[in-house]
Amino acid sequence: MAGVLAQYLPPAALQLAYLIAGILFIQGLRDMTHPRTATRGNQISAAGMFLAVVVTALWFDILSPLILGAGLLVGGGIGVWLAVTVETTEMPQLVGLFNGFGGGASALVAGAELIDVLAVGDSLTIGLTATAAIAGIIGSVTFWGSLVAAGKLHGLVGDSPVSTNVGHAIKVLFLGAAVVAGLVLVIQPDALGNAPMASWVPSYWVLVAAASILGIFLVVPIGGADMPVVIALLNSYSGLAAATTGFVLGNTALIIAGTLVGASGLILTVIMCESMNRSLTNVLFGGLGGDDGDS
Amino acid sequence: MATELSAFVTNLTLFVLAAFVGYEIITKIPTNLHTPLMSGANAISGITLLGSVVVAGAGENTLATALGFLAVVMATINVVGGYLVSHFMLDQFRGGGN
Numbered sequence: 001m002a003g004v005l006a007q008y009l010p011p012a013a014l015q016l017a018y019l020i021a022g023i024l025f026i027q028g029l030r031d032m033t034h035p036r037t038a039t040r041g042n043q044i045s046a047a048g049m050f051l052a053v054v055v056t057a058l059w060f061d062i063l064s065p066l067i068l069g070a071g072l073l074v075g076g077g078i079g080v081w082l083a084v085t086v087e088t089t090e091m092p093q094l095v096g097l098f099n100g101f102g103g104g105a106s107a108l109v110a111g112a113e114l115i116d117v118l119a120v121g122d123s124l125t126i127g128l129t130a131t132a133a134i135a136g137i138i139g140s141v142t143f144w145g146s147l148v149a150a151g152k153l154h155g156l157v158g159d160s161p162v163s164t165n166v167g168h169a170i171k172v173l174f175l176g177a178a179v180v181a182g183l184v185l186v187i188q189p190d191a192l193g194n195a196p197m198a199s200w201v202p203s204y205w206v207l208v209a210a211a212s213i214l215g216i217f218l219v220v221p222i223g224g225a226d227m228p229v230v231i232a233l234l235n236s237y238s239g240l241a242a243a244t245t246g247f248v249l250g251n252t253a254l255i256i257a258g259t260l261v262g263a264s265g266l267i268l269t270v271i272m273c274e275s276m277n278r279s280l281t282n283v284l285f286g287g288l289g290g291d292d293g294d295s
Numbered sequence: 296m297a298t299e300l301s302a303f304v305t306n307l308t309l310f311v312l313a314a315f316v317g318y319e320i321i322t323k324i325p326t327n328l329h330t331p332l333m334s335g336a337n338a339i340s341g342i343t344l345l346g347s348v349v350v351a352g353a354g355e356n357t358l359a360t361a362l363g364f365l366a367v368v369m370a371t372i373n374v375v376g377g378y379l380v381s382h383f384m385l386d387q388f389r390g391g392g393n
Contacts, residue, residue, distance in 0.1 A: 033322070038388075065352070083380045112360075238340040261336045
């Protein structure tokens with residue numbers, strides 16, 4: 001059983017639609033780098049997204065169309081409301097907030113896919129668990145890091161740039177915890193074959209929890225004036241999280257669009273640092289250990 | 296296993312090529328376009344909505360559907376809000392710049 005489109009079109013049609021969406025994203029991004037074509041570029045990119053979402057929703061078997069429709073309506077409503085009511089000066093923090101939601105969604109999708117695969121009785125492959133672990137870590141860091149960054153710009157989170165050894169140790173500790181939880185997730189299915197859900201689900205959520213704390217501690221010590229750069233970097237992360245989720249689901253549109261944002265976002269971050277005469281390391285880790293060479 | 300591996304390599308190919316494209320398209324960009332471009336790219340990263348749609352619609356497991364629903368809401372906020380805010384930002388530049 002498949003969705004409406006899949007009943008009438010060959011499987012290649014889905015890939016073709018994703019290719020067209022990918023081309024629209026690339027052209028849109030390129031147009032957005034020039035003042036004259038920027039507005040058009042944003043619209044081209046939006047058209048690509050609309051195409052990709054509609055084709056996906058009509059292609060796959062949607063057992064619960066009401067739930068999906070409700071999610072799209074609620075999310076779309078909140079998105080429009082936030083975008084329309086925001087003050088011009090508050091736009092940067094709103095972009096940060098949106099970005100966090102995207103990263104968080106990637107982490108949730110990877111977790112839900114693990115549950116789904118076991119629910120239909122398939123066994124977890126190393127490829128699936130490894131990519132889910134990476135998507136979980138990057139997505140969670142992006143979600144919480146973006147919330148802190150947006151909170152700082154909005155004056156909700158205290159802004160006192162500090163760089164301490166204890167702070168660096170905490171980051172390393174929680175990064176280590178997330179990686180260990182990820183390794184447990186990867187090794188377990190292989191050792192136990194089709195392991196019962198209870199034996200691996202906790203490792204994914206331990207990973208998400210550790211990465212969430214890491215995301216908070218990464219952004220809290222950075223000064224408010226550097227938040228635009230931090231949000232640009234986290235935007236690159238949310239692209240990578242989407243790309244990794246694409247590996248989890250075997251979805252080429254996610255891989256192409258996510259990687260595109262991951263790479264272009266990173267370059268944009270470096271350009272933004274350069275325009276402030278700072279290096280990325282200097283922004284991220286403050287004076288401590290931040291030599292002015294490039295990272 | 297063999298088809299799985301070749302599918303992975305195909306995906307890896309897309310990943311590497313898209314990374315180069317993403318790197319190359321951002322070359323010279325005026326400072327006042329930094330924030331709109333970041334916002335526009337952020338909207339594209341909401342592409343994870345496709346994954347959310349698939350997972351939320353699969354309905355094999357209540358917990359997975361609930362997580363999928365939450366993911367759809369979050370990703371849709373990212374996509375719809377992201378494109379709209381970018382549009383408003385660019386509108387202002389046009390009004391103020393000329």
